[in-house]
Amino acid sequence: MSTNDALIHARGLTKRFGGLTAVDGIDFDVSKGEAFGFLGPNGAGKSSTMRMIGCVSPVGGGTLRVLGLDPAADGPAIRGRLGVVPQLDNLDNELTVRENVIIYGRYFGLARRDLRQRADELLEFVQLSERANDPVEPLSGGMKRRLTIARSLVNDPDVLLLDEPTTGLDPQARHVVWDRLFRLKQQGVTLVLTTHYMDEAEQLCDRLVVMDHGKIAEEGSPAGLIQRLSTREVVELRFPGDAPVVESSAFNGRVARVEVLPDRVLLYTDDGDALAPIAHELLGAQSVLVRRSTLEDVFLRLTGRTLVD
């Protein structure tokens, strides 16, 4: 992909805070209409990357082009064409739901008259029309998140940046947010999101990079990554105390790889149902579960750690 058709183009992108390298020379491109994800644990450098893309944090090294422009030179112009849902909410609690959208639109120089209509449309889209005239403060976490999304769309952005859009929400609220983001994706809005939820990444991302310690470990589609870096199925054995140490050689070639976690042993295999009884007998686990591989397994393979502890 050349620089020209990429909406976001990064080469050797770096960010340092004092002695700490938060983003360590990463390369990626995001093209139009794509849903692109940064999957990584706490402190991986996801927000630091997003803030550089959002042109609110100066690039510490390497090249970054957003919408073909240089953030250092054209920050305000680029920001005018981005939508941002930050990790930490910054709604105006003392204003009503509708006023939040309108006043945010004013930052972009949009006319008040147009904004009234636009706010109603956006609130309809995020299913907050009934709360339009209520203050923000008593809204639930999921509603606030949806309002932040509505607000970020006020300028009809070319790219929507979402930093952990559903962190801290209960499962039901997350599904409502996912549903809305999925709808945006269908409408052709380019999404860039960070998450440490593998299911979120699987649901929403066409393509993602796995990030750890400021570096990109792998890149691909969720299915492609799983296929390339994990087996089809996983036999998951739980133990009441410490899990035993096991080697894959113990299973006569049925097991491609073994991961031993504090309370679990994961056996990577292409035929879980065949392996499960054998493994159960051999290791005497408290419970045995056969499941498909997920991005969690990919992450474990790449970093030796789980995503969410």
Next chain:
Amino acid sequence: MDGALRAYEHWVTSYRRLWRASIVSSVLNPVLYLTALGVGLGKLVNHGPHPLGVSYVAFVAPGVLAATGMQIATNESSFPVMAALRWTRTYYAMLASPLRVRDILIGHQLYFASRVAVAATIYLAALAAFGTLHSGYAIFALPVTVLVGAAFSAPVAAFSAWAPKDAYLSALLRFGIVPMFLFSGTFFPVTRLPPGVREIAYATPLWHGVDLARHLTLGTATWGMSLVHVAYLVAFAGAGLVIAERSYRKRLVL
């Protein structure tokens, strides 16, 4: 400037939610002050020879006017600035748009100035009603009060953006603003202060504002001294803005 006006609009919009309460206090405060000081304290002070040359209430009223500018500006630019950076994170919301750090700073400062201007207008009207305006030049006490506000809101915003925690702000109000209110010529002439302390009072921006406002309402202002006062206040506001932009940038652009 366009960007600053858009940031300003945010603060005005939020203010609309609480303007009633604040207008009431803007009207009530001066009336209470003038009644207490003029009718109450003034009665005691005005006995005997008249060292000030005017009634006590006419002396003290412009001082309180300037001090009110200081107080509103300081209140608005201390905790609310810290809140916009740390708690409500309003500045970050603004920065995600085409607004620049400078727009965000200036927009908020314009709002502080508006708050001071509204209060000063009401106050000045009350002063007129109490018959303490002795000159047409008194009208210039209005922009002077706004300037006093800026001489505080800019450096206080700089301080609040820099301050590591909110206790710093309480300390500023307690050990900086309150003593200034009491000893910068608002209630009695600075010449009554012992030498040494007097020079400190002369160095405060509030004294310059009080002295200028007083000469304007009493009709005793001279060009020379007035320009000195204005220059002093402008210097405070200007230096405050320069430092504030730096400390805003340090917090917002990481």
